[in-house]
């Protein structure tokens with residue numbers, strides 16, 4: 001979608017530090033990391049929010065989570081990690097293109113603020 005920064009990252013129009021890529025998914029380092037390891041895993045297809053998912057996107061979203069596992073393996077992340085979807089205004093979503101945050105390298109508290 002034109003104007004979407006993550007679509008521009010997918011197209012290579014905005015530079016990013018890419019960690020993982022396949023035909024449907026790309027993962028890159030967050031510009032403003034909240035942990036020693038902070039990676040954003042996104043579908044190449046523009047989907048703005050979870051509520052706009054179609055049934056046909058189910059396997060894509062499963063693959064998104066599986067990519068997190070592959071990245072954690074590749075980076076040899078020990079002692080766990082946090083996976084987060086911020087969704088919509090109250091969920092703290094700033095970029096309207098679905099993305100999974102993979103955060104690691106420190107201990108996280110719960111409940112999140």
Ligand code: 5GP
Nearest residue numbers: 005016028029030031032086092093094095
């Ligand atoms: P949200 O708050 O929508 O869940 O997360 C959006 C994330 O995208 C934020 O953590 C922010 O730092 C990151 N971000 C925003 N613009 C860019 C960018 O141009 N490049 C990269 N690598 N990350 C970005």
Ligand code: ZN
Nearest residue numbers: 004007046097
């Ligand atoms: Zn987009």
